[in-house]
Amino acid sequence: MSTRPSRHRSCSLTPLTLALVAAAVLAVIPTNAADTTLKDVMKKMNTQVLNGDAKALAPLFDATKAKSKPEFSNWNAISDKGKAAAAAGDLAGAKATCKECHDAYRNEYKTKYGSKAP
Numbered sequence: 849m850s851t852r853p854s855r856h857r858s859c860s861l862t863p864l865t866l867a868l869v870a871a872a873v874l875a876v877i878p879t880n881a882a883d884t885t886l887k888d889v890m891k892k893m894n895t896q897v898l899n900g901d902a903k904a905l906a907p908l909f910d911a912t913k914a915k916s917k918p919e920f921s922n923w924n925a926i927s928d929k930g931k932a933a934a935a936a937g938d939l940a941g942a943k944a945t946c947k948e949c950h951d952a953y954r955n956e957y958k959t960k961y962g963s964k965a966p
C-alpha cells in the first residue's frame with residue numbers, strides 16, 4: 849500500500865538531475881578566462897583623453913574602480929583620485945593617475961585577470 853507509482857518516477861529523475869548539475873558546474877569553471885571589460889573601459893578612457901573631455905572620464909574611473917582586485921592595494925585610491933581630478937575638469941591630474949595605475953598594476957592585471965588572462 850505504500851508503493852505508489854509516482855515514487856519510482858521521482859527516483860529515476862535523481863541521476864539525471866545530478867548529471868545536469870555536474871554539467872552546469874563544469875561549464876562554469878572555464879569561464880575564468882580572459883576578461884576584456886576593463887580593456888573596453890580603457891579604450892573609452894583613451895577616447896575621452898584624446899577629446900580633451902576631463903568630465904567624461906569621471907564615470908569611467910568608477911567603472912575602473914569596480915574592476916579592482918584585493919591584492920592591488922592602491923587601485924581604489926588611484927581610481928578615486930582620478931575621478932576627483934576628472935570631475936574638477938583637471939585633465940592633467942586625471943592623466944597622472946592613468947600612468948600611476950599602469951605603472952603599478954597594468955601588466956599584472958592584464959595577464960592574471962584581464963585581456964591576456966589564460
Ligand code: HEC
Binds near residue numbers: 913947954955
Ligand atoms: C586603477 C587602474 C587604472 C587606471 C586609473 C587607468 N588604467 Fe588604463 N589600464 C589599466 C589596466 C589594468 C589595463 C590592462 C587591461 C587589459 O588589457 O585587460 C589598462 C589598459 C589601458 C589601455 C590599453 C587598452 C587596449 O586596447 O589594450 C589604454 C589605452 C588605457 N589603459 C588608457 C587609460 C587612460 C587614458 C587612463 C586615464 C584617463 C587610464 N587608462 C587609467 C588600469 C588602469
